[in-house]
Amino acid sequence: MAFEITTNFIEKLVDFVNNGNESEIKNLFLKVHYADIAEVLEEVSFDEAIYIIKLLDSEKTSEILMELDEDIREKILKNLSAKEIAEEVEEMDSDDAADIIGELSEERQERVISALEDDELAADIKELLSYEEDSAGSLMAKELVKVYETWTVAGCLRKIRAQAKEVTRVHSIYVVNKEEKLVGRLSLKDLIVAKNEQKISEIYIDKVDSVNVNEEDDEVAKIMAKYDLEAIPVVDNNNVLLGRITIDDIVDVLKEEADKDYQLAAGLTQDVDSDDSIIELTKARLPWLFLGLIGGIGAFLIMEGFDEAFKGEAFVLFFFTPLIAAMAGNVGVQSSAIIVQGLANDDVKGSINSRLIKEMLLAALNGLVLAVFLFIFIWVFKGDLKTALAISVSLVIVIIVAGLIGTFVPLFLNKRGIDPAIATGPFITTSNDIFGILIYFMIARLILGI
């Protein structure tokens, strides 16, 4: 458990690589988990990583490849021949194999597949590649333990001994009828506890959850999380058993979804991490910043428009625009985030109207508390009751409108089938900045009678 990458370890490794000391390198990695080896390879130079990959057994390197960062894996795969990739792939489960091959160019995909010695795996990979990205089909593995309802327990155990060698983890044994349609499931435990001469049809559990091969992956994740499933069989429209999805793949889906939502909320348009190049990071960051710039120019134009009206006494109003913009932005993000998260968890029930009324009350309450504080500050600091009143009243209304926009936009997008998560972060902040400032000046003008 306690493997940690030390500089000492890396230095030793690089030393062995430079001296071509193959047996020492193998020795060094003997007791290291493949996930740790992957991390080590991300620390050494690219040429060193390639050398090590080619040196280690494909049983080990196939697992390492799956754990590597996608960018690094891509570069490594470019340096391996179709034959070498095929050797790695043959050690993988079909889902991982299809993922790796799916990352190659179409032309290389074909060459790798035809270099595979295992025809069944080749057929499985072709099938898996044919499913839509982000569908249950693209997530599933073909490996599973399948028994026919007509078999006996003893016969079953014999067959399972053979099948199980192919399957890394046996979660459930799936029971099919003679048309290959899924009819039920069994656990290994049930099988061990049963008597040898019993028929499978007598002991299987006929309540078996399954998903259609075209189901979306985040829907599958929701179902598995909700029903606490560790594996779920995948069927076609005729209920014919095609494969199974295991919980470790779902953990990845959940993590990706959460990361994506978080990044959208932070104003990043694509999946980036801190080690990406400056160009990649700029691509992810600049679009939202540009939106912010446009918003800022909008705010400038609004303020210019009110320039004449507020010159002189009421000039102090301009100094509160950052406050108004910040409050509008914050309230908008808060309310949209709650809705986006509620939608993701299937928690948002009831009509849009009732949501909006609740948000209005909530924003009014928050706004009132903040406005009283701001009113007292301006009154004491500037000694001008009317200006203090104008700014404070505007603040309450700006907060209410911001809350309503933050609530309405994600609900609206969701109804239209658009991912509501894009309505968080800069999108809401920017539109609320502009609306907020516009409303602020309009209300203030009304109150001050200018």
Next chain:
Amino acid sequence: MAFEITTNFIEKLVDFVNNGNESEIKNLFLKVHYADIAEVLEEVSFDEAIYIIKLLDSEKTSEILMELDEDIREKILKNLSAKEIAEEVEEMDSDDAADIIGELSEERQERVISALEDDELAADIKELLSYEEDSAGSLMAKELVKVYETWTVAGCLRKIRAQAKEVTRVHSIYVVNKEEKLVGRLSLKDLIVAKNEQKISEIYIDKVDSVNVNEEDDEVAKIMAKYDLEAIPVVDNNNVLLGRITIDDIVDVLKEEADKDYQLAAGLTQDVDSDDSIIELTKARLPWLFLGLIGGIGAFLIMEGFDEAFKGEAFVLFFFTPLIAAMAGNVGVQSSAIIVQGLANDDVKGSINSRLIKEMLLAALNGLVLAVFLFIFIWVFKGDLKTALAISVSLVIVIIVAGLIGTFVPLFLNKRGIDPAIATGPFITTSNDIFGILIYFMIARLILGI
């Protein structure tokens, strides 16, 4: 799979409840999964839910209780006697049982535990309650399948048949020596494939990952995700096997972590969902809004300070403060979000300095692109080259400083052992607003020579 809550279903159910038609209610729920029943109970009135809970078998209701929203569960538990809760708890695995009992007041905890008929479960629950919240110990279940290395495969299968009835899912069989210390693991598959007369010591796998009972839960989640584990044994400081944690608990931990980070980024101080009361939501939202208000007042004071200097010609500078504040806030959130996510994924390597240099280059590049655009806009729109230059140059510097603050603060907090996620959202936005506006006016004054 396809269960959906229809108004028709709810109406029928409420009708049966009102008429006390017990057998019809049981019938209605006969083929419904407990996770779905939990959702149904959240749709009916509280009294109806209590009635249904008391009616259904505790085998079913114990599972339903675990799936209910915490607020609703709390209310239901208040309406059950210690004896009734004990009956529910006896049907649960020890980890769920401890979670439920942990939600009760200390006095009720004792009464429920002493009402338990199963002494072993009572002892297990007491042990589990004794571990720190958010530790591996608080997550683990005591149920597991354990064999001694001296046993034979045949003897093992016999014992497992007995033990397995207690354990919902058998992931791994843990092998211990006579001092109860964890020495290895076996899968059911290995056992089925082995010969009956073989000794466990000959066939077990001695590489077994484990976590210490005091390890933090998010650390356990990271380990299980990294090594693709579906269950992990928990040991004490002497490597004595205490329990096991399964992946479904980890899915919950990951989800909670992601939700928490997302909410912090959105400016919500505590775990709220859209169905919470207005008071609860206000408690979560108002503190950050108040921070925003203080920031806005800070911006006002800065602008007041520059009032004299910029009156007259350069007056237009005030109209760009929302733009400056928005850009500073956006850049700060982007850079902090990338760092926070990188830290969560253990992806951030290298020194703080190299991070800051990279962010500086990145922010300079982004800032330059945006500043050129803004420069052209102001030049064309206002026809004043010098003002356009002053504002654009300031923008670049503001963006660089905002990027550096966004990068530095989470790294600094993390070094201090504080959750860096609090450095996203309103915290960064507000501080960057103030710094941004201050720097903006200072630079502009310098360039304009006022």
